Amino acid sequence: GESVGLHLPTLSVQEGDNSIINCAYSNSASDYFIWYKQESGKGPQFIIDIRSNMDKRQGQRVTVLLNKTVKHLSLQIAATQPGDSAVYFCAEGSNYQLIWGAGTKLIIKP
Amino acid sequence: KAGVTQTPRYLIKTRGQQVTLSCSPISGHRSVSWYQQTPGQGLQFLFEYFSETQRNKGNFPGRFSGRQFSNSRSEMNVSTLELGDSALYLCASSLDLGGQPQHFGDGTRLSIL
Numbered sequence: 001g002e003s004v005g006l007h008l009p010t011l012s013v014q015e016g017d018n019s020i021i022n023c024a025y026s027n028s029a030s031d032y033f034i035w036y037k038q039e040s041g042k043g044p045q046f047i048i049d050i051r052s053n054m055d056k057r058q059g060q061r062v063t064v065l066l067n068k069t070v071k072h073l074s075l076q077i078a079a080t081q082p083g084d085s086a087v088y089f090c091a092e093g094s095n096y097q098l099i100w101g102a103g104t105k106l107i108i109k110p
Numbered sequence: 111k112a113g114v115t116q117t118p119r120y121l122i123k124t125r126g127q128q129v130t131l132s133c134s135p136i137s138g139h140r141s142v143s144w145y146q147q148t149p150g151q152g153l154q155f156l157f158e159y160f161s162e163t164q165r166n167k168g169n170f171p172g173r174f175s176g177r178q179f180s181n182s183r184s185e186m187n188v189s190t191l192e193l194g195d196s197a198l199y200l201c202a203s204s205l206d207l208g209g210q211p212q213h214f215g216d217g218t219r220l221s222i223l
Contacts, residue, residue, distance in 0.1 A: 041216065098155070
């Protein structure tokens with residue numbers, strides 16, 4: 001069936017460096033992609049989204065890239081801070097439903 | 111503006127019992143969705159309610175049910191609890207049916223003994 005997956009379950013990054021979290025999706029009909037951040041003990045928090053008619057979108061310290069040719073989505077976090085430690089989920093949307101990936105845990109090294 | 115509120119935060123039940131979880135959406139949000147999250151897994155969609163009607167449903171057994179009230183508050187019920195039902199249950203609200211992004215509560219941690 002259709003699925004959204006993440007390449008790496010855990011990513012360790014030095015504080016101050018840039019982080020790149022990757023996500024593969026399989027439904028070429030998906031028209032909406034979202035990144036959420038989930039800190040320990042909390043619910044997922046919306047970070048940024050992108051529609052399928054775009055290939056890049058920037059937010060505050062975050063950039064999402066969409067490559068429809070290879071069905072790949074990435075989240076880039078600039079100048080990673082300790083507060084960025086969390087599990088990051090990508091999700092693809094179509095027909096008003098979201099399919100979620102399993103998540104990538106981002107660890108910040110001091 | 112207050113966020114999505116879920117009660118209780120923690121719950122311990124035994125097999126065979128039933129449980130009801132509550133969710134108050136953000137004021138003005140009319141859609142409420144429920145998700146199950148287990149360790150190492152992503153979020154599994156349970157159902158979405160809009161205008162007091164279930165509009166979308168995930169692949170869960172009939173033991174999982176829900177309802178939505180006229181003020182958009184929602185409850186989720188699980189009957190005949192099984193050990194595998196131990197999970198974090200998350201509620202998310204959005205302005206309209208299928209609306210994105212959704213805003214999540216901090217969940218109810220359900221443990222089955």
